[in-house]
Amino acid sequence: MLPGAGEQGRYNPSILTRIVFLVAATLLLALGAMMLVAFRGPPPHARPMMLVEATGLLRGGTQPPGSWQISRYQSDRAPTADAGQESNRAGAERIAGLLGVPANAVALIQERPPIGMPRPGPEIGPQPDMGMEFDPGRMMLRGNFALAVREDGKNWSVLLGRQGPNWRWYAITLSLMAGIFILLLLPAYWVARRITQPIRLLAEGAAxxxxxxxxxxxxxxxxxxxxxxxxxxxxxxxxxxxxxxxxxxxxxxxxxxxxxxxxxxxxxxxxxxxxxxxxxxxxxxxxxxxxxxxxxxxxxxxGRQRARIDLSAIVETLADDLADMGHDVVVTASQRAVIEGDALALRRCIGNMVENAVRYGGSARVSLRVEGSRAIVDVVDSGPGVPPEILDRLCEPFYRGEASRNRETGGVGLGLSIARTIAEGHEGSIGFANRAEGGLRATVILPLDR
Missing domain, CATH: 1.10.287 (Helix Hairpins)
Structure with missing residues (x-):
């Protein structure tokens, strides 16, 4: 078979090819989405203030446009340009005309525009009269500015403007980016899951x-x-x-x-x-x-025939039989727990656990409860327990916690091994733990019938 060819000649790319395709497709979609946001979204900067709007603020207007922040104060002299600023005489003359005051009664100080941007000032040569929108350099205010007018011949009314961040652009852009991220994440997760699913099944089988x-x-x-x-x-x-x-x-x-x-x-x-x-x-x-x-x-x-059985009936019958034989076995709690399994094998599994508790602990207290999709059988004895270092070895074949190997005090070390084999054959497990108040707790966990 050719590399990458699947059944019936169908192309079956390798894991490397699939991952490269997934990464490339995700990057292309992300780039396309970001270009869409950049070209179709709102402008990244707050809109400039028109000179006519600044004139309205000088006349007593209180609501600045967009994200502009305005403050006012009175001074006995006009503002002067600091480092990074310059006087915009053309804009001042335009505002003076709008206010109907002499040109020397208006001062406009602006941030110096970056290199390459049109500088404010009168146009060179004759220009057609196209109204306020003809010369953006003179008709718009960007960044920070100071606009002052002297109406009484003495004091200057100064208006300070500061262009704040365009929060609307940030909110829209971040929302679009979050939406794009989620829209790309879901199909990417689905494709990655499809790629790794065979590996996961292989790992579960090997485990x-x-x-x-x-x-x-x-x-x-x-x-x-x-x-x-x-x-x-x-x-x-x-x-x-x-x-x-x-x-x-x-x-x-x-x-x-x-x-x-x-x-x-x-x-x-x-x-x-x-x-x-x-x-x-x-x-x-x-x-x-x-x-x-x-x-x-x-x-x-x-392999044996399996059927739906009530585990509580097995536990209670087993306890009664052992009690009739003179053993101290009591069922302290029991719930109905229906599982699919072999009744004889499960009786032997739980019976081995109970007999082990009676043999080494003198008594057995058995309880059955249901937690979620599992049936849990606890067998508790009142013996001395076992050393913690051998808890994991109790189910090993031919291993006995009582080391004398005396038949009268125990078997050959296969009872718990048989119990574990039966539990695992029913997709369950067995565990042991010493109790704080003394004795050993043996737990059998089995899946309920679905």
């Missing part, structure tokens, strides 16, 4: 604790992800075959051990009573170990 029991991953996506998916499915199949072969071998060995143990039991009948009792106890212990081993191996490999 499963029992990958050999999981369904093969769907093959799709970019060529790199397809190759990884195919390799993962091949690896999963090889692991499943390996586990199946080893499991079948161990089950066969454990099963075949029963025959010589049975013959050995018959031959022990010929021994005297003292040695015979000890030997029969050893054989019985070996038989129990073989039985536990067979159960452990079968729980991890055999």
């Amino acid at each position: 499963r604790e029992r990958p050999e029991r999981a369904e093969p991953l769907p093959i799709g996506g970019p060529p790199e992800v397809r190759a990884m998916g195919i390799a993962y499915n091949h690896m999963r199949a090889r692991i499943a075959d390996y586990v199946s072969e080893r499991t079948a071998m161990l089950v066969a060995i454990a099963h075949d051990l029963r025959t010589p143990m049975t013959r050995l039991s018959f031959r022990l009948e010929q021994l005297p009573d003292g040695p015979r009792a000890k030997a029969q106890a050893d054989v019985q212990e070996m038989r129990a170990m073989v039985t536990d081993l067979l159960d452990f191996m079968r729980e991890g490999t055999e």
Whole structure:
């Protein structure tokens, strides 16, 4: 198959190509949107003040146009130009004409315009009379200015103007940029999610604790992800075959051990009573170990029929049975929790947890509650607990928190392993924690039936 070619010859770009396309498309859309804002939006600067508007303010007007800020004061002399400022005589003459006062009775000081901007002043040469809009340099005030008029021949009425920021332009531009950002983010997120979805599925498949029991991953996506998916499915199949072969071998060995143990039991009948009792106890212990081993191996490999069951019925029936056998087992709380699973396997899972609590803690208090989409079974005992460093090892096969390995104080270390295998087979989990008031809390979490 050609690089980048998908099924039926359909072009399937690589992850690199998809990411480059996503970045390029996003940048082009962003640039286009910003050009639209720049060319179609309002001007970035506040509008200038017309000389006729300044004249109106001198005549007593109180509302400056746009974002202009105006202040007034009286002085005995006209304002003078400071550094960066200059006198606009042409504008002063125009205002004097509008006010009907002599030209020397009006002074106009403005900021010096930047290099390249038209300077205020009279036009050179004859110009047609096109009214106030003919000469923008003389008819507009930009930046800061000082305009003064002497009407009584002595005092000057000074008007100071300062051009404030164009908040309307800032508000409109920022709003448009925020809208453009959101409009670009949503499709970019959708495309990025489509690109990374096959990788996420591959990661979820690889994170499963029992990958050999999981369904093969769907093959799709970019060529790199397809190759990884195919390799993962091949690896999963090889692991499943390996586990199946080893499991079948161990089950066969454990099963075949029963025959010589049975013959050995018959031959022990010929021994005297003292040695015979000890030997029969050893054989019985070996038989129990073989039985536990067979159960452990079968729980991890055999598939059973599942149905909708009420977990509370299993918990209450199990507690009643153990209480009838003389064990201190009490159900302290129970809620209806319907799950899909194997009733016999779940009874064994919870039963192993309860029996472990009774064996090492002397009693068991069982509760069942529902939280969200999960059913949670807590089994609490009143024993001494276990050292914190071995909590994570309690479910390891053949590991026992009680290290004597005495059959009378415990099994061979497969009960909790079997419970964990059953819980994980139902997409659940098992955890342990020491209680502050003493004892051990064992928790089984199972998903509710949807």
